[in-house]
Amino acid sequence: MPASPSAASADALAEFVRRLPKAELHLHIEGTLEPELIFRLARRNHVALPYDSVESLRAAYAFTNLQSFLDLYYAGAGVLLTEQDFHDLTAAYVQRARADGVVHAEIMFDPQTHTARGVAIETVFAGIAGALREARDRHGFTSCLLMSFLRHLSEQDAFETLEAALPLRKQYADLWIGIGLDSAERGNPPEKFARVFARCRELGFRLVAHAGEEGPAAYVGDALDLLHVERIDHGVHSEEDPALMRRLASQRIPLTVCPLSNLKLRVVDDLSRHNLARMLRAGVNVTLNSDDPAYFGGYVLDNYVASARALSLSPVEIGQLAANSLAASFLPDADKARLARDLASVLAQCPAP
Numbered sequence: 624m625p626a627s628p629s630a631a632s633a634d635a636l637a638e639f640v641r642r643l644p645k646a647e648l649h650l651h652i653e654g655t656l657e658p659e660l661i662f663r664l665a666r667r668n669h670v671a672l673p674y675d676s677v678e679s680l681r682a683a684y685a686f687t688n689l690q691s692f693l694d695l696y697y698a699g700a701g702v703l704l705t706e707q708d709f710h711d712l713t714a715a716y717v718q719r720a721r722a723d724g725v726v727h728a729e730i731m732f733d734p735q736t737h738t739a740r741g742v743a744i745e746t747v748f749a750g751i752a753g754a755l756r757e758a759r760d761r762h763g764f765t766s767c768l769l770m771s772f773l774r775h776l777s778e779q780d781a782f783e784t785l786e787a788a789l790p791l792r793k794q795y796a797d798l799w800i801g802i803g804l805d806s807a808e809r810g811n812p813p814e815k816f817a818r819v820f821a822r823c824r825e826l827g828f829r830l831v832a833h834a835g836e837e838g839p840a841a842y843v844g845d846a847l848d849l850l851h852v853e854r855i856d857h858g859v860h861s862e863e864d865p866a867l868m869r870r871l872a873s874q875r876i877p878l879t880v881c882p883l884s885n886l887k888l889r890v891v892d893d894l895s896r897h898n899l900a901r902m903l904r905a906g907v908n909v910t911l912n913s914d915d916p917a918y919f920g921g922y923v924l925d926n927y928v929a930s931a932r933a934l935s936l937s938p939v940e941i942g943q944l945a946a947n948s949l950a951a952s953f954l955p956d957a958d959k960a961r962l963a964r965d966l967a968s969v970l971a972q973c974p975a976p
């Protein structure tokens with residue numbers, strides 16, 4: 624990797640990353656709502672927006688922390704009303720992901736953001752699933768859904784959301800395989816959701832949770848021990864606890880790290896000081912993801928390229944991140960093995976940047 628990349632070498636790096644088959648494992652579908660689509664849906668649904676142009680909305684994306692982002696995020700989601708809206712949102716994400724060389728996506732969605740506005744949970748499922756099934760049938764793009772609870776709301780609210788969704792489980796069995804936990808972490812520790820996660824585990828769902836983004840390393844340990852999650856979303860504060868780091872590495876527990884999100888929300892003040900390379904080199908199963916790409920300035924490819932440049936990741940390390948993403952996915956083992964072979968053959972043929 625050159626020390627001061629020219630435009631040509633930056634293009635070579637982007638092309639290298641694009642060609643690697645990758646999975647995206649930490650993506651909120653509501654966070655892919657681009658300002659242009661917000662305006663289009665607002666017009667279609669006759670929703671008034673407090674911004675007079677796409678530019679003035681984009682200018683409001685100068686967040687100072689997780690909460691200031693969440694305030695705008697929930698306001699943006701207010702234009703999503705019909706099945707077609709959720710379909711169009713999801714189809715637009717799939718198009719972007721495919722262009723970045725993503726072959727499989729595990730997508731979080733927050734029904735509570737929508738049911739609280741009077742949108743039926745059936746509408747949310749139908750729109751998202753319709754677009755994902757089209758992507759699978761037309762392009763071989765595979766995906767699954769992780770229904771996520773908003774942790775600033777009560778555990779009772781999470782239970783009610785689960786009850787409302789369960790009658791749909793059979794209809795969406797090809798997609799809905801897991802449960803997540805997201806939104807404001809501080810003051811909302813994993814233990815708050817221990818009982819609802821225990822119920823989801825009994826029901827056979829795969830489990831993930833955000834932990835150690837703004838919260839401490841202890842939340843990462845608690846997500847593993849109290850919620851029994853298989854993957855940690857973010858987890859960048861794990862480094863505060865050396866024993867936890869050793870556990871993550873020895874048990875190969877995946878972290879779905881989102882560098883541009885961390886930068887935008889000031890979890891780190893400069894990408895060159897992000898700990899993802901250090902954690903990767905310490906043997907932690909780090910994956911790269913985009914989180915809420917419309918709000919954080921980049922999709923998967925941008926996250927790889929920006930991290931590679933800021934942290935001088937070698938081509939072998941970039942390949943390792945892609946391999947980790949496939950191995951940490953919830954795909955069946957046979958699919959993981961096939962994609963790993965595809966990745967190895969691309970790496971063998973690709974000129975390293």
Ligand SMILES: [Zn+2]
Nearest residue numbers: 805833856914
């Ligand atoms: Zn997230």
